[in-house]
Amino acid sequence: MMALNKVLDYAKSIIKEVTCENDYLIDATVGNGHDTLFLAQLVPYGKVFGFDIQTEAINHTKKLLEDAEQTNVELFNISHEAVDQVIPKELHGKIAGVMFNLGYLPGGNKAITTKTETTIKTLEKMLKILKTGGVISIVVYPGHEEGKKESKALLEYLKELNQRAYQCLIYRFINHKEDAPYVLAIEKRY
Numbered sequence: 001m002m003a004l005n006k007v008l009d010y011a012k013s014i015i016k017e018v019t020c021e022n023d024y025l026i027d028a029t030v031g032n033g034h035d036t037l038f039l040a041q042l043v044p045y046g047k048v049f050g051f052d053i054q055t056e057a058i059n060h061t062k063k064l065l066e067d068a069e070q071t072n073v074e075l076f077n078i079s080h081e082a083v084d085q086v087i088p089k090e091l092h093g094k095i096a097g098v099m100f101n102l103g104y105l106p107g108g109n110k111a112i113t114t115k116t117e118t119t120i121k122t123l124e125k126m127l128k129i130l131k132t133g134g135v136i137s138i139v140v141y142p143g144h145e146e147g148k149k150e151s152k153a154l155l156e157y158l159k160e161l162n163q164r165a166y167q168c169l170i171y172r173f174i175n176h177k178e179d180a181p182y183v184l185a186i187e188k189r190y
């Protein structure tokens, strides 16, 4: 165990910090389902909503959750951009945490990656449905071309968020490669 968490562990730790057993959480980029499973285990009396555009990712995750006997997850094989349409209206403003793990599926098709414009639009929607005190963690991968654009756009977007309404931070190892993955985190204050 190291004193300074690796980036993905840090992204998970801040979600864990604010989550209670009956909360609602979102995995915006399900992929192979590792983060979805982590979130599901945090909310045994709550629920996780998960999104991925790849059927392969959704099927893989369904199996992972079944094997772990986790029944508190609803998976959507659609873009996370539709989040406000598929999450029940009564839960808007009640979501405790959202995880984004951007980029492409490890071991999958590298051409299927999160896209700058969609990511920013979705983030705006997530901020609206997040509850006060809720957090969003985003693992960013500037080491590939679309990821570099996404990283720049996200930093610009977060810097402009009203600091009374949101606290935004960056978690990055400054002695790693300049384009190494890092975490952005947002806490909604009211």
Ligand SMILES: C[S@@+](CC[C@H](N)C(=O)[O-])C[C@H]1O[C@@H](n2cnc3c(N)ncnc32)[C@H](O)[C@@H]1O
Residues within 6 Å of the ligand: 028, 029, 030, 031, 032, 033, 034, 035, 036, 051, 052, 053, 054, 057, 078, 079, 080, 081, 101, 102, 103, 104, 105, 106, 112, 113, 114, 115, 118
């Ligand atoms: C880095 S992977 C996620 C890794 C995953 N969290 C895990 O634990 O394995 C990124 C995922 O985002 C998905 N993705 C890309 N664009 C998306 C979108 N618009 N909506 C939802 N998922 C998207 C990709 O299909 C890919 O599976």
